[in-house]
Amino acid sequence: MTQRTPKVTVRRNRTLALVSALVKGVVAAGLGLGSLTVLVMVVWISSPYPDSGPGGALRAAAGVWLLAHGAGLVRPDTLSGVPAPVGMVPLLLAMGPVWLAHRAARDAAEPQEELNEGARDGSAGPSRAGAFCAVTAGYLLVVAGAAAYARGGPLYADPDTLAFPVALVVAGAAAAGVWTAAGRPFGPAPSWSPLAVQEAVARTLFRRRAEAAFRSAAAGLTVLLGGGALLVAVALGRNAGATQDAFLGLAGDWSGRIAVLLLAAALVPNAALWGAAYGLGPGFSLGTGATATPLGLDGTPALPRFPLLAAVPDQGPGALPNWAALAVPVAAALAVAWFAVRRAAPADAPRARAWSPRETVLVTLLAALACGAGTALLTAVAGGPIGSGALSAFGPVWWLTGPAALVWTAVIGVPAALLMRLWRLRTPGWAWRRDVPEADGLPVAEAEADEEEEEEEEGEGDGAGRSRRWWAPWRGRRAAGEDGEAGPGGPASPAASSVPSPGPAPEAASGFEPYDFLPTDPWHEKGGPWHGKENREARWASLKQGSGGLMADFPAEPTADRAGRTDRPDRADPVPDRRAADPDGPGATP
Secondary structure, eight states: OOOOOHHHHHHHHHHHHHHHHHHHHHHHHHHHHHHHHHHHHHHHHHOSSOSSOHHHHHHHHHHHHHHHTTOOEEEOOOSSSSOEEEOOOOHHHHHHHHHHHHHHHHHHHSOOOOOOTTOOTTTTSOOHHHHHHHHHHHHHHHHHHHHHHHTTSSSEEOTHHIIIIIIHHHHHHHHHHHHHHTTOOOOOOOTTSOHHHHHHHHSHHHHHHHHHHHHHHHHHHHHHHHHHHHHHHHHHHHTHHHHHHHHHHHOSSHHHHHHHHHHHHHTHHHHHHHHHHHHHSSOEEESTTEEEETTEEEEOOOOOSOGGGGGSOOSEEOOHHHHGGGHHHHHHHHHHHHHHHHHHSOTTSOGGGSOOHHHHHHHHHHHHHHHHHHHHHHHHHHOOOSSSGGGGSEEEOHHHHHHHHHHHHHHHHHHHHHHHHHHHTOOOSGGGOTTSOOOSSSOHHHHHHHHHHHHHHHTOBOTTSOBOOTTOGGGGGSOTTGGGOOOTTSOOOGGGOSSOOOSSOGGGSTTOOOOSSOOSSOTTOTTSGGGOHHHHHHHHHHHHHHTTSOSOOOOOOOOBOTTSOBOOTTOOOSSOOGGGGOTTSOOOOO
């Protein structure tokens, strides 16, 4: 009998895992295509006067599914006979295919425990690169089949857009799924990148600062989208009559109105981005000869009849309600600053653990840059051509909207972050007392211990005891002795410490006398120096000064015993020699 070796078994299991990942990609694409096809067929069946048969409806469903991936469609049946391009992607419709591709890649890349002979835990699963390639290939097979099937229908895909952006969108979603399955690691940097960049990415502090910046950018982008959606909702409420007329005029039957309602719902994220671009200043194009900004609507817009387009402002210069849209980027910049300061100066952390002003500024600038990049990316897919001629340019211009978001969040967010940092680091409570030392958090010794523990865990500092900043890791390579740093093996100077010194050294205080050994006299002797009047008054003054003025202002009196009698010099020793009381006990050791 022939028995397979463990190597053959593992190789066979990996091959099966790659085939399984390929099938997962096919199934993910099939689920998205099938769901959209069912929806289109329901609308086609409920329509009393369909324009084509079931084959045309299926081809239209395949074209719309490709449009959700960013493919440009072509509509051949026009009144002029010239094919019209359709390139505006409904963003709500695009979320489904992207999520399916992401989930398929995540499930394929997750390690699976199998109990096959010769296979260890996770060894039978595919590698991350293998899972990515298999899922992407399986998904693109369905994309190619749908594009071939849509040829000859009312909406077919432009072949030039299948590679970009359709393949790029699928590959990006699959890569995000593999990254999620790996635990969302940040790094390592590519080998061809500079050494300083590789060291910075490898450090934990850099990753924490980058994470804080991206979270702040996400918060700012969310506020921008929410503010844009609010602007659109207010504009639609003001023009409710025009919105209703456009909705009822597009279709006379209920099936057609349901189709228009579904299309409007799919374009709601696009409308929110249009509102955000309007609030940022660049506005959006309404054809090749018109642009809507808070300053007014210039040119003659080419507006098709659609309910969401009733929110477009009237032609002419802008009024005060139009200028109120500028509050949207201001709110986004404040959100970026607030989320950055929450990590820069946490409310439950001591003052010594807060970021420096320079770190706060750099993290806020990085968040502003990420917010601008995200805004440019989203506005690039929120618009596009919806026809030929004047309708070939429709929507916000990404290369104007992205820099505008960067400028707004940087100019307002950086000063706001610094002011919020100062406010959160203010000294509460007894700060008005001049005679009370500053105590706004943990003791200095405890803060120093926490800093040293954090540096040991993260490997932040260099050999001289001075921690390097996360954005400039090369600072740790400076020569010893520069800027007060200590040489190799020497102690670090106080200026290099990240924790401020609590005060002068004990040696510098008045009355300090170092000693080599403790006195031989017992401390409890009443005639000793410990119970002297001068020493007692000195101890009392020290306690009074350290209490912050809480102790009563009266002179120190001798301690009274329970019977109300004061200490007498001739009183017996309070701690007698217990060995003398036992005559049968062992004697004293000579």
